Amino acid sequence: MTSGAAFGSPAQGSGRAGLHAEIAFSRGDFTLEAVLDVPEKSVLAVLGPNGSGKTTVLRLLAGLLALERGRLEVTDTGGATECWDDPATGLFTPAEDRACALVFQDYRLFPHLSVLDNVAFPARARGLRRGESRQQAEVLLDRLGLTALAGRRPPQLSGGQAQRVALARALACEPRVLLLDEPLAALDARTRLEVRSELRNRLHDFAGVALLVTHDPLEAMVLADRICVLEHGRVVQFGTPAEVARRPLTEYVARLVGLNLYSGGLGGQSRVTLDGGGTLVTAGGEESTGGEQSTAPLHEGGRVLVALPPSAITLHPQAPLTASARNTWQGEVTGLELLTDRVRVAVSGAPDALVDITPAALAELELVVGQQVWLTAKATEVIAYPEPAGRDER
Amino acid sequence: MTSTTARTRAQVAPNRAPWPIAVPAVVAVLFLLVPLIGLVLLAPWSQLPQILTEAQAVAALRLSLITATLTTAISMLLGVPLAWVLARSRSRAVRWLRALVTLPLVLPPVVGGVALLLAYGRNGIAGRWLYQVTGYQIPFTPLAVVLAQTFVAMPFLVVTVEGALRSMDTGLEEAAATLGSRRFATFRRVTLPLITPSIAAGAVLCWARALGEFGATITFAGNLPGRTQAMPSAVYRAFETDPPAAAALSLVLLAVSVAVLLLLRDRWLRPGATL
Numbered sequence: 001m002t003s004g005a006a007f008g009s010p011a012q013g014s015g016r017a018g019l020h021a022e023i024a025f026s027r028g029d030f031t032l033e034a035v036l037d038v039p040e041k042s043v044l045a046v047l048g049p050n051g052s053g054k055t056t057v058l059r060l061l062a063g064l065l066a067l068e069r070g071r072l073e074v075t076d077t078g079g080a081t082e083c084w085d086d087p088a089t090g091l092f093t094p095a096e097d098r099a100c101a102l103v104f105q106d107y108r109l110f111p112h113l114s115v116l117d118n119v120a121f122p123a124r125a126r127g128l129r130r131g132e133s134r135q136q137a138e139v140l141l142d143r144l145g146l147t148a149l150a151g152r153r154p155p156q157l158s159g160g161q162a163q164r165v166a167l168a169r170a171l172a173c174e175p176r177v178l179l180l181d182e183p184l185a186a187l188d189a190r191t192r193l194e195v196r197s198e199l200r201n202r203l204h205d206f207a208g209v210a211l212l213v214t215h216d217p218l219e220a221m222v223l224a225d226r227i228c229v230l231e232h233g234r235v236v237q238f239g240t241p242a243e244v245a246r247r248p249l250t251e252y253v254a255r256l257v258g259l260n261l262y263s264g265g266l267g268g269q270s271r272v273t274l275d276g277g278g279t280l281v282t283a284g285g286e287e288s289t290g291g292e293q294s295t296a297p298l299h300e301g302g303r304v305l306v307a308l309p310p311s312a313i314t315l316h317p318q319a320p321l322t323a324s325a326r327n328t329w330q331g332e333v334t335g336l337e338l339l340t341d342r343v344r345v346a347v348s349g350a351p352d353a354l355v356d357i358t359p360a361a362l363a364e365l366e367l368v369v370g371q372q373v374w375l376t377a378k379a380t381e382v383i384a385y386p387e388p389a390g391r392d393e394r
Numbered sequence: 395m396t397s398t399t400a401r402t403r404a405q406v407a408p409n410r411a412p413w414p415i416a417v418p419a420v421v422a423v424l425f426l427l428v429p430l431i432g433l434v435l436l437a438p439w440s441q442l443p444q445i446l447t448e449a450q451a452v453a454a455l456r457l458s459l460i461t462a463t464l465t466t467a468i469s470m471l472l473g474v475p476l477a478w479v480l481a482r483s484r485s486r487a488v489r490w491l492r493a494l495v496t497l498p499l500v501l502p503p504v505v506g507g508v509a510l511l512l513a514y515g516r517n518g519i520a521g522r523w524l525y526q527v528t529g530y531q532i533p534f535t536p537l538a539v540v541l542a543q544t545f546v547a548m549p550f551l552v553v554t555v556e557g558a559l560r561s562m563d564t565g566l567e568e569a570a571a572t573l574g575s576r577r578f579a580t581f582r583r584v585t586l587p588l589i590t591p592s593i594a595a596g597a598v599l600c601w602a603r604a605l606g607e608f609g610a611t612i613t614f615a616g617n618l619p620g621r622t623q624a625m626p627s628a629v630y631r632a633f634e635t636d637p638p639a640a641a642a643l644s645l646v647l648l649a650v651s652v653a654v655l656l657l658l659r660d661r662w663l664r665p666g667a668t669l
Contacts, residue, residue, distance in 0.1 A: 062572050063571075063572075064568055064571070064572070094571070095568075095571040095572050096571050096572075096573075096574050096575055096576055097574075100572070101572060101573065102569075102572045104565065104569060106565070108563075108565050108566055108568070108569035110566060110569075110570075110584060111566075111588070112587040112588060121570070121573055121575070121583070122573045122574050122575075124575075124583070125570070125573055125574040125575035125576070125579060126574055169573065170573075172573075173573055173574060
């Protein structure tokens with residue numbers, strides 16, 4: 001579902017209502033290859049670092065860029081399929097003819113038009129008269145609770161208001177595909193929280209396909225049903241928010257969701273020999289998270305990934321006497337970072353680890369950089385899952 | 395004690411011009427201002443109403459106002475689309491086109507007049523054809539005045555509007571496309587309203603330049619009182635026969651220029667302003 005394997009085979013819609021996109025695009029050194037399937041009435045978040053190709057995906061879907069290879073298709077509930085871009089046949093539907101709306105990161109509201117006329121713009125573009133299009137816009141603004149803003153000009157709006165108006169204007173297109181580019185990135189922290197929960201409801205109510213790109217994992221997890229992680233123009237992970245949070249497949253995702261991630265080989269007695277040195281014992285079979293990610297059983301000698309939450313590791317000044325925890329190793333403190341309610345300790349050892357402790361524990365342990373410490377972790381906290389094939393190909 | 399402090403303060407005051415800069419700057423200001431002051435002081439103020447109501451002066455003023463306004467209208471109608479092409483087209487040929495189009499900005503106007511004559515004169519490449527088909531000839535008609543002015547003044551509008559289009563956020567045009575707007579509708583509903591201030595500025599500039607046009611006009615349209623004699627030509631003619639009248643007419647043109655400057659003050663009179 002997520003690999004580029006579908007390339008070369010005759011492109012064909014899944015038949016399910018929604019968006020089916022096989023994307024291949026390059027510019028300079030950068031190449032983007034991804035297959036995205038987003039069913040109707042669902043929200044997909046494309047999560048990735050800067051330069052991963054997220055915004056390019058949106059621009060390709062919106063028709064502001066053309067595919068090099070691949071195919072874009074939208075299938076409605078009746079099963080009728082509309083093709084938007086197909087380089088093989090030369091078919092390309094320009095942006096203005098796609099039932100697709102894009103909420104830009106910087107909103108791009110028309111500064112010379114009132115909020116009402118901004119929201120009426122799509123109807124005007126479809127050829128409706130001014131009065132009629134304003135009427136429709138009024139209805140929509142009323143439904144979204146934005147009537148009070150109707151007479152204002154965009155420069156007079158706060159960030160949160162501008163975001164809401166931009167979404168209203170996009171919804172006024174009655175799109176089948178709604179695209180959002182970093183919808184909350186331009187907002188301050190407090191507004192973001194408020195707008196996020198509202199946006200979540202709007203997306204939940206939206207009847208078509210919604211796709212948002214973000215570099216913020218929290219945003220992706222709160223807003224989306226599925227997360228697609230994009231790195232260097234490739235899809236590296238696809239799954240439900242719970243799967244991505246529990247079983248990250250790459251360093252980038254692990255860092256985003258705040259887990260230590262190791263790769264290694266599974267030996268006997270649930271003992272994993274880590275590639276970077278050291279071993280970790282897991283409690284064995286990891287229960288299925290009930291998602292779509294492969295849950296093939298672990299087998300001895302197989303390659304696995306091991307995730308370990310920083311909060312599940314305990315630090316000791318000396319070698320612990322009682323070995324209630326199955327994993328014990330030694331390391332050196334290389335960094336201390338104060339997070340809001342805890343202290344993140346970077347420890348180099350076999351393996352390296354990030355450890356979260358309370359400020360009280362920090363004071364008690366009198367930790368300084370360069371200090372030798374012992375680390376312990378319960379086997380039940382060590383989560384092992386199969387490493388996807390071809391993970392390190394890059 | 396206090397005087398020492400004061401002197402120190404004055405010495406460290408920022409941006410105080412050293413004399414090698416200050417002296418030439420003052421000379422430059424005087425050089426520019428003295429003629430204008432002279433014009434204002436020596437103008438025949440008492441005879442002004444009489445001179446300016448003379449039939450010939452009224453005709454020149456009327457012709458100037460009408461032709462400059464027509465020139466501005468034509469320049470906007472043709473110049474704004476041209477500016478759009480120059481600003482938006484990615485073709486390499488456009489770079490040459492831009493150089494060609496802005497050539498009249500630096501070309502001596504009298505050369506423009508000669509060129510117009512060679513093109514649209516009775517024996518000109520286009521004029522000959524026009525004359526054969528319709529029997530009409532353009533040179534030395536009021537239409538020739540408009541054409542000469544347009545040739546010289548339209549590039550000012552084109553350059554101003556093109557600059558505005560280039561510095562405009564094209565993201566808004568992109569947004570309009572994603573909202574279903576076709577390109578011409580986007581131009582009409584989004585682009586034009588956003589560059590209106592620049593079109594207005596370009597139009598005022600164009601109008602002022604047309605009003606002052608002399609070299610191309612006198613070459614292509616001549617200096618026939620009541621027919622092709624616009625204000626600058628009238629000043630030129632009056633200066634040979636009646637210098638006070640020339641000063642009076644000049645005063646009118648000076649007043650117009652000051653008015654233009656005031657109209658465009660937000661654009662030009664703020665620090666760092668460019669054309």
